Amino acid sequence: xxxxxxxxxxxxxxxxxxxxxxxxxxxxxxxxxxxxxxxxxxxxxxxxxxxxxxxxxxxxxxxxxxxxxxxxxxxxxxxxxxxxxxxxxxxxxxxxxxxxxxxxxxxxxxxxxxxxxxx
Amino acid sequence: xxxxxxxxxxxxxxxxxxxxxxxxxxxxxxxxxxxxxxxxxxxxxxxxxxxxxxxxxxxxxxxxxxxxxxxxxxxxxxxxxxxxxxxxxxxxxxxxxxxxxxxxxxxxxxxxxx
Numbered sequence: 218x219x220x221x222x223x224x225x226x227x228x229x230x231x232x233x234x235x236x237x238x239x240x241x242x243x244x245x246x247x248x249x250x251x252x253x254x255x256x257x258x259x260x261x262x263x264x265x266x267x268x269x270x271x272x273x274x275x276x277x278x279x280x281x282x283x284x285x286x287x288x289x290x291x292x293x294x295x296x297x298x299x300x301x302x303x304x305x306x307x308x309x310x311x312x313x314x315x316x317x318x319x320x321x322x323x324x325x326x327x328x329x330x331x332x333x334x335x336x
Numbered sequence: 337x338x339x340x341x342x343x344x345x346x347x348x349x350x351x352x353x354x355x356x357x358x359x360x361x362x363x364x365x366x367x368x369x370x371x372x373x374x375x376x377x378x379x380x381x382x383x384x385x386x387x388x389x390x391x392x393x394x395x396x397x398x399x400x401x402x403x404x405x406x407x408x409x410x411x412x413x414x415x416x417x418x419x420x421x422x423x424x425x426x427x428x429x430x431x432x433x434x435x436x437x438x439x440x441x442x443x444x445x446x447x448x449x450x
Binding site: 221223248257258259260261262265272273308310312314320321322323324325326327328329330332 | 368380432
């Protein structure tokens, strides 16, 4: 079974430029997550999708970050314009969880991440 | 606030010795608990999880973790460390109030010396 795919693996940009990351989850996984992992810290959830709908984007800096999952499969995360403090690894994860309010026992599976450096 | 703490930034162990990586949590209700490992330039790999039942959970690569409700802990253990176990380890919790969201600790760097 193929894992979570992400591209690019590395990206270097200058501040105020824009950048986009792509994620393809494990086949059949309804839930997709984007995390930001700053060096020395644990991953922080940016946004969670259930199929093509947003479940939680409370920690997404919406003035500069946007994300979409139009067909309920792959997803893109965009930063525009980038700031120095956006330098981090951006991780995508997916899980089977198909929705509802009942707590899921599912495991989240992670992609290799995209390391972003903003100069 | 619901959170998970990993009190040690780094743990150093000699190869062949037992290892323990500590994790404590602060959530309401019964937590679901997870351990992930991250190798350099790689994403997080799932090791094991506690949902319910036996407090001792066995996972990948010979790791196990013990859920202790009274001490609100979920320490990761391995009887005999390998150099290849050197990596960054993250504890995570899914609170009772969350359908699927998990909260990560800050991570512990495990270093195994030959």
